[in-house]
Amino acid sequence: MSPARVVIGAPIYNHVEQAHEAFESLLAQTVREFVLVVVDDGSTDGTWEIAQEYARLDPRVRALRNERRVGMIENWRRAFQRARETCPKAEYFAWASDHDLWHPRWLSVLLAELDAHPEAALAYPLNTKVYADGSPVDRKPWHFDTAGITDVATRLERTSWDMSAGNMIYGLFRVRPLERAGVFRRVLVPDRLLLCELSLFGEFRQVPQILWFRRWYGRVFSLSRQRASFFPDGRPIYAYLPWWLSHTVAFAWHVVARGTGCPGFGRLAGLGLTWRYARLAVALHAVQQSRALRMYLVERYPGLRGTLSGGLARLRSLPLRGARWATGVARRARKRVKNIVDEAIRIPGVAFLKAVRAIPLVRSRAIPWLLREEINQIPSARAVIALTKELRRIAAAQGPILVGPWLSEVGFELLYWIPFLNWAAAEHGLARDRLIVVSRGGAECWYRDLCTRSLDLFDLLSVEEYRQKNEGRWSEGGNQKQYAMSEFDHEIVELARDRLGVPGLTVLHPSLMYQLFRFYWYEKAAVSILRDHCAYRPLPDAGPPPEGLPRDYIAARFYFRPSFPDTTENRAFVASVLRTLARRRPVVLLNTGLRLDDHDDYLPASDSGIYRVEHLMAANRNLETQTRIIAHARGFVGTYGGLSYLGPFYGVPAVAFYSHASELVAAHLDMTERMCRTLGVPLMTLNLQAAELMSAVFDGLSAPGQSDRGSSALAG
Numbered sequence: 001m002s003p004a005r006v007v008i009g010a011p012i013y014n015h016v017e018q019a020h021e022a023f024e025s026l027l028a029q030t031v032r033e034f035v036l037v038v039v040d041d042g043s044t045d046g047t048w049e050i051a052q053e054y055a056r057l058d059p060r061v062r063a064l065r066n067e068r069r070v071g072m073i074e075n076w077r078r079a080f081q082r083a084r085e086t087c088p089k090a091e092y093f094a095w096a097s098d099h100d101l102w103h104p105r106w107l108s109v110l111l112a113e114l115d116a117h118p119e120a121a122l123a124y125p126l127n128t129k130v131y132a133d134g135s136p137v138d139r140k141p142w143h144f145d146t147a148g149i150t151d152v153a154t155r156l157e158r159t160s161w162d163m164s165a166g167n168m169i170y171g172l173f174r175v176r177p178l179e180r181a182g183v184f185r186r187v188l189v190p191d192r193l194l195l196c197e198l199s200l201f202g203e204f205r206q207v208p209q210i211l212w213f214r215r216w217y218g219r220v221f222s223l224s225r226q227r228a229s230f231f232p233d234g235r236p237i238y239a240y241l242p243w244w245l246s247h248t249v250a251f252a253w254h255v256v257a258r259g260t261g262c263p264g265f266g267r268l269a270g271l272g273l274t275w276r277y278a279r280l281a282v283a284l285h286a287v288q289q290s291r292a293l294r295m296y297l298v299e300r301y302p303g304l305r306g307t308l309s310g311g312l313a314r315l316r317s318l319p320l321r322g323a324r325w326a327t328g329v330a331r332r333a334r335k336r337v338k339n340i341v342d343e344a345i346r347i348p349g350v351a352f353l354k355a356v357r358a359i360p361l362v363r364s365r366a367i368p369w370l371l372r373e374e375i376n377q378i379p380s381a382r383a384v385i386a387l388t389k390e391l392r393r394i395a396a397a398q399g400p401i402l403v404g405p406w407l408s409e410v411g412f413e414l415l416y417w418i419p420f421l422n423w424a425a426a427e428h429g430l431a432r433d434r435l436i437v438v439s440r441g442g443a444e445c446w447y448r449d450l451c452t453r454s455l456d457l458f459d460l461l462s463v464e465e466y467r468q469k470n471e472g473r474w475s476e477g478g479n480q481k482q483y484a485m486s487e488f489d490h491e492i493v494e495l496a497r498d499r500l501g502v503p504g505l506t507v508l509h510p511s512l513m514y515q516l517f518r519f520y521w522y523e524k525a526a527v528s529i530l531r532d533h534c535a536y537r538p539l540p541d542a543g544p545p546p547e548g549l550p551r552d553y554i555a556a557r558f559y560f561r562p563s564f565p566d567t568t569e570n571r572a573f574v575a576s577v578l579r580t581l582a583r584r585r586p587v588v589l590l591n592t593g594l595r596l597d598d599h600d601d602y603l604p605a606s607d608s609g610i611y612r613v614e615h616l617m618a619a620n621r622n623l624e625t626q627t628r629i630i631a632h633a634r635g636f637v638g639t640y641g642g643l644s645y646l647g648p649f650y651g652v653p654a655v656a657f658y659s660h661a662s663e664l665v666a667a668h669l670d671m672t673e674r675m676c677r678t679l680g681v682p683l684m685t686l687n688l689q690a691a692e693l694m695s696a697v698f699d700g701l702s703a704p705g706q707s708d709r710g711s712s713a714l715a716g
Contacts, residue, residue, distance in 0.1 A: 006111065035060055173198075391512070409642065449540045469491070558639050
């Protein structure tokens, strides 16, 4: 018989009424290859005799008894230790009680979950509560997991704030992470501390099936009860300290001082995690205290229920607000210190390189690469290193990679994000069959040579849901740019995982690109940072044009934005452009009729020679439809930005206008010109201040502020 892969430790004490049912449900598992090690802590009601009976009847059961009562914490620790001694080669461990019930497939489902996801440290099922007599408690199952969260700090934060330790501690653990996380520390609320420490080692995965039936004896939790049951030989002084303080000290001791709780990161990073944990623990403790206060007052003074529901609800939110405020202060302080350090390094470094470069011998012979490299690249060095490490981690991870979700502007997606992905896939060997792109509006047609699978946001959310949540993201972050994963990003990742049926996803988020390229956009680094991390090439074939379009047409899209505001002069100019073009060949106007962002389309007063395509547009296909139209056009004319970049990617020349140069970032204009040189297709960007010259060149085109005489001349 092969060694058991699973060993179950059952610390038992005085539950004779339910012990038979508990042992029967454990031994009835469909997976038969496991060992059940029962450790009795001096039961006096017949529970120990029941354990001995099952040990005689079933060879998988080992029954042990402590010589004297050691208390709950020590008994749980001994259950683990005796289980490890009994089955030293077991890969997985679970604690079991002497009073709960388990579904026959409980072990098989959790075992399959951990086998399928080596990045997970713990798997547990949904559960339902039952009373002592077995009747169900009318409560909804509790949901929580950290599947797909690869960042250690994020996992710790979500676990600390959202977990329910009692619902998770009876799951199936991977043995080695559990050992390194310290099993049960000798503190109050030890299961909470264990799960927080374990979150540093891997994901927590909850299977969506009710496989555990937890006995419910009412609200029995109290710290005084824990002190009595945990420490029968006398309570240590630290047991009277706030639990969050003893947890923080234990966390710091093992993660920072000893370093035993560090899964691959150093003590300095551990210190940051300790600070994060302490901050969250204090906030959570405050919320728990406010909840306990409300319950006490309502029980003593029922007439206060209505008043307290509103008042204490606001009171409970104060600790979280305080935690967020403290987090913001700490973040700004770290950023300030980081900037000071960066400048302290950069300024003398730049001065030194300038001095070295000024030496004649160096300029001519000694170090010629100094003449080619841009010394202003220095501030971005750390971002390049961080990007390289993250892309290597993503490439080395097992399973599919979710690329996105892309929630920012179309222009940034075309000009930067897709070329960045081209480079990243080639540089780090990201195979097409691993990539799953998440964008919106049918933009997956732009990614067909990068991935084999894609998902559209408008297949997951309605247009109104998308707009509201994305605008909320803008308000929270201050702009559309995805410099970090927002709550909306996390929500989309969860929706994508459910829709695709792929439980384990590694995320390649746009923040990687934004964090690096911002150095160029804000003129802190040379253009080589983009040249070294972008690959410009034509986009994949868009497919045939929609039916019903004229032959040999011009595609046009004018909308208003800060660089091209909605003014009388700009409207007159657009009307003149469209009239002039429509007299020479058909114009297909790419207005969508959809309200997907904060841009307002220009609507012409006359449709003479202008073809409207709003009837072809759908939210989840509007970008694909516009792409197919532009790809088969003779040219594109419109507002600078967004779709104006699309033409050159399909070999279609474009002319794009703006009127307020102060609203444009010079770096984007420069990158547009470089992109067009690479693709060999022009995109002419024109300021309307040159409209008078354009009027002469284009035979009477009206300039802003002029009367319609130019148009009359054209008519003649």
